[in-house]
Amino acid sequence: MSDWEVHAVKYADRNARTRADSFIFDDNHDAPHAMDYYMWLLRNGDRVILVDTGYDEDEASSRGRPIRLNPVEALAPLGLTPENVTEVIVTHLHYDHAGGLALFPSAHLHLQAAELAFATGPCMCHDTLRMPFTAGHVCEAIKRLYQGKLTFHDGDAEIADGVTVHCIGGHSRGLQAVRIRTQAGWMVLASDAAHFYENLWLRKPFPIVVDLENMLTGFDRLETLATRRELIVPGHDPIVRRAFAQGASDHIFRLDTGPIAEINL
Template identity: 40%
Template structure:
């Protein structure tokens, strides 16, 4: 078996001030500040670089009241990654903050669940609340990529490359997938929006935007333990605590780019 291991990085590109009551489905009795950060991820081995999700651009950020701290392209450049040279991008789902900027990657193939693409062009988009988390123009871009032969539909559980696999979990959207990565210290799970905050898992209280809440709780109880032994190795998709619990990728990138694959620097 190929023993490839990867470095894994979280790149923070955006931010929004929110309150806890906005972040939990049905609200939260203990309200207070609970900001949300926006990330893309880089998974890199000696011979392969994979980008996980593509974020949103400045115009979409302005439209939705989100702050772009650094463009996705600038964040990737901090790691020496040139988007035009990236061959593979995993899209965990197609919400506006995970599937924008597709044009930054002119030669990439995009790995997505077929169920997610069916979800975003099907009957669920007749619900304005569900549809509001998607950007129509980005969905059209994704459909164009399908017709251009640049979308590869992932299997429900599939090793895309040695040591890097995707797993359909749903819950957050109809076709959300998570990414399991082999690192030198063991497997790491990039949960993306299957887990917005550590607190969602700890409190068993899902994020406010969730297609199937009961299904997502099942993911917490069954799927996550199947994929990693230690719940601390599940990395949430929007928690500012990621940047304090993991070290900076290098000096000067504190609060911006975290190295996830060497382990935490602090405990929960």
């Protein structure tokens, strides 16, 4: 029944964005709006679970979206090598969350069945829906399936004592959030169920969306899962770096102790 450590690991950022890239409804649509890219590391004693994998230099080059740190390098200050990562919760298969799967070849994956079905089904005939996916990353997940190193989940599931996953959908068909028992209370890694605090707190949907109703009801679900709203950690918000304490390096932030500053939108 011990609590988990939770670390946010920032490996990339993108500043050449506007609020129109982050919110469907926004009066100030042409104002700058930066985005951070994170992985998350859960640790309890000897057990380590990586949530998402970031993406590597090849993907960065092909998409014209540079990374600051290779995911393996980004995890090194936490004392981890690829061989140490034996479990990965894949929140969804978009390139920036599953683009580093091949970097952790020993890892057993946890994935919603609906996500792999979506990423390999008829919806991928549409360029707009296919855009956030990369075929090689999806094939890597399929490879793990055939290696016996992938567990499918259908909705809510327990990964470990104090770690559960919950299918939210909306942004991608099988997007799952992760709920963790911490010293600060039940924390929720929203991943892209809420890219920014503003998506969640002001109920402003993100523009890349498969099911808008699921995205909006997902905001409500996130709030029921967390002990309090401040313990819901969005997937891409630079505010996370101001709200939580710096961890083992200047790109790592300790989440499980709770926010150290007021979260102001």
